[in-house]
Amino acid sequence: MVKGVQFRNHRIVGDIVDLAQRYCAEGADELVFYDITASPDGRTVDRAWVDRVAAVIDIPFCVAGGIRSIADAEEVLHKGADKISINSPALEHPPLIDELAKRFGSQCVVLGVDSHEQDGSYHVYQYTGDPDKTTAAERSTIDWIREAQDRGIGEIVLNCMNQDGVREGYDTDQLRLVRDNSQVPLIASGGAGAMRHFLDVFARADVDGALAASVFHSAEINISTLKSYLADHAVHVRQ
């Protein structure tokens, strides 16, 4: 499954709505809307965007960014999101996961993890939306994803920071390790630069989806073409 597209919040709303429609038409399987600076700035996602995007797309829609309470999540879901993704606020206060899963069901709650390799082991980072505020959360990635699953997370998006923006392929070793420690769907993020990178991550890390942003935004890779390519290489995709 080609999991979709990561929006960054510096685009104006009209652009976002147009892009969302373009990705739907190209055959994206899901849109993930990230307001990456929401947590470091101490604010929540701009909800007008959520509304406008939800109204025009007919594929699953996940919203991430600064969701730190049941009330925040409820508002975003009411505006038309199907899932919410939490990252820094869950690290600050892990019981938030339990509360969200109990209220909305695990299938609604996605854990975003920013993970960085250091001396052969993997660690979680937070507030990654702002380089000045990014900090190591002093947790091992594997410990964190296990705890989050025990608390009721329904899906994990693992963003491998070493690879993010480098476009040299997904971190298949790390994703494989997380795959082997997950009982919930795992989505790969960070590093996509070419169509074969998608094929590699499905084949080597057995992920449930692959997420990319810049290669789709720039139209370097067309989603429909990518899915045909994956299907030709025996990856099951919706076409």
Added chain:
Amino acid sequence: MATPVVAIIDSGGANIASLLYAFERLGTKAILTTDAAIIRGAGRVILPGVGAAKDAMTRLREHRLIDVIRDLTQPVLGICLGMQLLADASEEEDVECLGIIPGTARQLESATTCPVPNMGWCPISISADHALLDGLADGAYFYFLHSYALPVSDHTVATASHAEPFAAIISRRNFLAAQFHPERSSHAGSLLLQNFLRSAA
């Protein structure tokens, strides 16, 4: 002919907006409501549901909608948890449901290749001809987001498979239900909703 009005029963799930938007895109007026008179008078009724079966049943009971739903004669479409609510019961917290379609919703089997919840696009396998599936091919993909499902039975119109096969679409009299989310299933989902709007009472 007047545009058919769709009543969406407010079963308490938080993310109903995507369903309202889906009908808006189809040019059909849909209302989210717990009003028995509006539900009885609507041309089509949707029973959605997100969250826990017990909470949804409690809410339907509080609004005195249990018998209202059982007595509906117009086309009714249960979606996701709404499908499970139409069944006899759900294993989730052992809840008695509406008892309109025989069967008990069971938790999906988990397997290494099939994590639960099932969150993703799955192809359906059509097991019986039905107007709801007009124009849809065997193997069409729909978007699923669930931990429980009804077992395959005589009322199953289409199946899907996770670790094991389960009912993807069921039908009994005027009651239809889909385990997936047609409102988030791209063209296939849109086609299914249009078929539902066209279906005879």
